Amino acid sequence: MDILLKGGHVVDPANNIDSEMDVLIKDDKIEQVAKNIKASGIPQEAKTIDCKGKMVFPGLIDMHTHLRQPGREDEETFLTGSRAALKGGFTSVLCMANTNPVIDNKGMVEYVYSESAKAGLINIYPVAAVTKGLEGKELTEIGQIAEAGAKALSDDGKPVMNAEILRRALEYSKMFGLPVISHCEDMNLSMNGVMNEGFVSTKLGLKGIPRTSEIVMVMRDIELMRLSGARLHIAHVSAKESVEAVREAKKRGIKVTCETCPHYFMLTEDAVIGFNTNAKVNPPLRTKEDVEAIKKGLADGVIDVIATDHAPHSLEEKDVEFDFAAAGMIGLEFALSLANPELIKSKVLGWSDLIRRMAVNPAKIIDLQGKGSLAAGSDADVAVFDAGAEWVVEGKRIESRSKNTPLIGRKMCGAVVLTIVGGKIKYENGKFN
């Protein structure tokens, strides 16, 4: 079926569009984006959807999710993760390799494609492990993994602590054009830590993770990237000095890219006070100064991408002593509705800047052809957002199978009302198709 999205405010930074336009979708591709598309140009059977007063974006792309399939289907599956994604306006996501079994061979990459196709809601692309079993010891069969269609390599959840192994992984992956996504954490410095090391950890008597644990690895990985000439993307940047290190590297002409997550531009370590395990995340929530630095990095383009690091955990993994609780929070359903007040309304970013970081740049970094853009001929992945809608986060209305978020009870600004994937309406006003 063809679809005409009528009169919405289209933000398509890949094509320098930021104004009221119509978007015409024919089959699974974008046919045309223009002001007042004439009736003569529209197929008679096209479904017209009035988007007046709404924002129309290329479908968002999340470079960093954990979908828990296989191994922890009680926490998330391709299907439930896809629903959460659609509700958040995401039409494509990368899922990390730390499943059980680990996505560390060709067969597992193929499994992700075939199983996620059964869910059939969004585009799901696997990230494969850098090292077998995420053990940091032996490289995976990167050539075959690339052939099977993995979009990146990462041991995310853990760093590759051995610099020599990461160096060789970078060199080897370069042959296949696969970026390595680096979880920057020095495990010796962060050993047994459960929150940011600072005043709050001192008050609560919780073992801290020093910011230095992230910073030294960001600096190390930038140098390894320079040495190898490969592509490196730094995951979930949380500390001010990490942003500065990436800024310096970019000034020196090193083509490193990096991401941050909504919780790092809107929450601080104060969220842990009261021993709130839903605020336990790795890297940990840091200070107000870091939040400001992250926002500055987003504003000046040092931070290329906003990803969610969507990390579902069951209640029994969170409703325990803080030391024993799993780290991570869900994020797919909230990212855009948090960016709206925290970045757009507070004038950190314009809409085009935001969509660059949530769609255009991810497509570029992981080389997704025909995505992140509404140019004629692109894949018809589109999100329609009502920036004025308000809603409150309630556990029972969360689409993700897990409810681990410190945002329960929080008022959200803006809601996705329509998500189209490959020319098909997959989500509309709370309903999935």
Next chain:
Amino acid sequence: MAVSWKRKDLLDLESLSTEEIELILQTADSFKEISQRPIKKVPTLRGQTVVLFFFEPSTRTRTSFELAAKRMSADIVNIQTNASSLTKGETLKDTAKNIEAMKVDIIIIRHSSSGAPYLLAESISPSIINAGDGSHEHPTQGLLDIFTIKEHKKKISGLNVSIIGDIAHSRVARSNIWGLTKLGAKVTVCGPATLMPPEIERLGVKVTYDVKEAIEGADVINMLRIQIERQGQSLFPPIRDYSMKFGLDAEKMRYAKKDVLIMHPGPINRGIELTPEVADGPYSVILEQVTNGIAVRMAVLYLVSGVKKRIE
């Protein structure tokens, strides 16, 4: 005193007001006499069930709470386990809910994980008393330390109190800091840089690595117990070096004020934190702390049990 006690739980000293701390101290003062009677028993908590839920080995604190409850005629149940065995099976919350289902009135919990008592307080109805959680707080120890200081010095405001040792891992230090600073004492913390938690000066204390500086001018010196098992970890200096630099011996006592009080939460590592001549010397009030612990814990049991009754 105008203030009345409204808390179901005693989880920390951080959230208590000055008036609430004073109320506990006053109440403890009136209970202290009971332990000096030939028949050390009052009927205050008759018919109430108190559970001692200890996830860490403890002799002093557990015995002190048990005697406090017994002298008030409560029925006592002891549960001694360790945190790691629970993580494999039943969760802390499930265990607590089972105990709640047996209709108990007060749960006294010690746990190696900071914040564990809060998890109970928010999920079950009995009163929760924190008997030490990880490196976070040990409120009754803080209170009994303050009670002992007050007995000798008559007031807390304006006193110089030095806390010496492993500040980073000490729940005793944190509860003392909160309680003492609220009552107007000037607190100095002293220890090796590796065992000094970041930004602790923001709690309103002075930080020094020079033990002489901590001793000079102090009205009270509270020596923390060091955990010998931490030796060999990067954060702990070799024991002998620690003892030479931070242990209190007759030599270092020469810098102390004539009427200084030497305190220690126990158990003492003799020859490490304190030499025997200091531990057993004229300035030491270490055993008075133990005696006062019972009075303070009776006061806390009495106050929280009153609140629960009002709710019913």
